[in-house]
Amino acid sequence: MEWYLPVIWAGLIGTAVALYVILDGFDLGVAILFPFTENEGERHQMTRSIAPFWDGNETWLVLGGAGLFVAFPKAYSIIMPAFYLPVIVMLLALVFRGVAFEFRIVAHTSVRWWNVAFFGGSLTAALAQGVILGGMIQGIKVENGAFAGGAFDWATPFSLLCGLGLASGYALLGATWLILKTEGQVAIRARRQALIALMLVLGFMGAVSLYTPFLLDRIATRWFTTPNIYFLWPVPLVTGFVALMLWRWLDQGRELLPFLATIALFLLGYLGLVISSYPYLVPPTLTVWDVAAHPSSQIFMLLGTLVLLPIVLGYLVLVFWVFRGKVREGEAYH
Structure with a gap:
């Protein structure tokens, strides 16, 4: 077997997951902040800021899942049974949230309930994704190349901690997006919300970072043994520096830099997970x-992916360019 093909596919799937978390994360975060608005005009302004982007952002979730099925079918056959329940909950929540997004625009007498559905579906999807992440970090029981655990192995305090952490991260992404893309009271409130969300994110990141080495010897060995520790210590140091700069930029009234710093925080956290788990796709054994x-099979699908991926990325850049600018209350992009 060509050793480099699985590495390329792991990189593609990892990139797709990172893009999904960042791009769909900010619109999930906007929905999570829905209950903290004062009136329907503000909620309309918030949804208009994500309207051109939210459905296209979920393309990366499809690429990640399809790539796993095509390039790593054995991993797919193990991971899916291990997380059937949270995966189903996540997908149903995303569907429910999408329906609510469209219906609340045209609803009049029932808009309140569609707002609740939009918030509930987004929060549930975020929690489910974090629970899946926590279950993956903990590891999956495998015997004879097949899933050998129970249907609720993922249901642990650690996975719940990861779920709450990811939801807080999405709220931070959503708040910094609103700072960048809106004006008026929505942007002013989003700045305060971003500071609160940042404190929550740092608390959850610290808890997960401290919990995992005690929970899992393989992660403690990866991070705290020589010579690894000499190469890996900059990761938490840079993370702390980025968090400090994010706090300062929020306090200084910056608009673009807080959003970029939040993305950097996500990428640094993602890098930490990759360092902890690679090369295991089904930790801790495979x-x-x-x-x-x-x-x-990998080469055949790789050829198609290399053709389509630049098109998708080009479309992504085009959409963000066309719909640049801010959304004011009562109007669309200008």
Whole structure:
């Protein structure tokens, strides 16, 4: 087997997951902040800021799932049974949230309930994604190349901690997005919300970072043994520096820099997870090479992906360029 093909596919899937978390994260975060608005005009302003982007952002979730199925079918056959319940809850929540987004625009007498559905679906999806992440970090029980655990192995305090942490991170992304893309009372309130969300995110990041080495020896060995510790110590140091700058930029009234710093926080947290788990795709036993498809299948799908990926990225850049600018209360982009 060509050793580099699973690495390329792992990189593509990892990139798709990162793009999904960042891009769909800010519109999930906007919905999570829905209950803290004062009137329907503000909620309309918030949804208009994400209207051109939210459905396209979920493309990366499809790419990540499809890539896993094609390039690592054995991993797919293990991971899905391990997380059937949270995956189903996440997908139903995303569907419910999408329906609510469209219906609340045209609803009049029932807009209040669609607002609740929009918030509830987004929060539930965020929590489910964090629970899946926590379950993956904990590891999956595998015997004879198949899932050998129970349907609720993922249901632990640690996975709930990850769920709450991810939801807080999405709220931070949503708040910094509103600072960047809106004006008036929505942007003013979003700045205060971002400071609160940042404190929550740092608390959850610290708790997860301290919990995992005690929970899992393999992660403690990866981070705290020599010579690894000499190379990895900059990751938490840079994370702390970015968080400090984010706080300062929020306090100084900056608009773009807080959003970029929040993205950097997510990427640094993601890097920490990759360092903790690589090369295991089904931790703690199966590497990317153990679960890879036949090289011919990987090459065939890789050729199609390399053609389509630049098109999708080009469309993404075009949309963000066309709909640049701020959304004021009572109007769309200008």
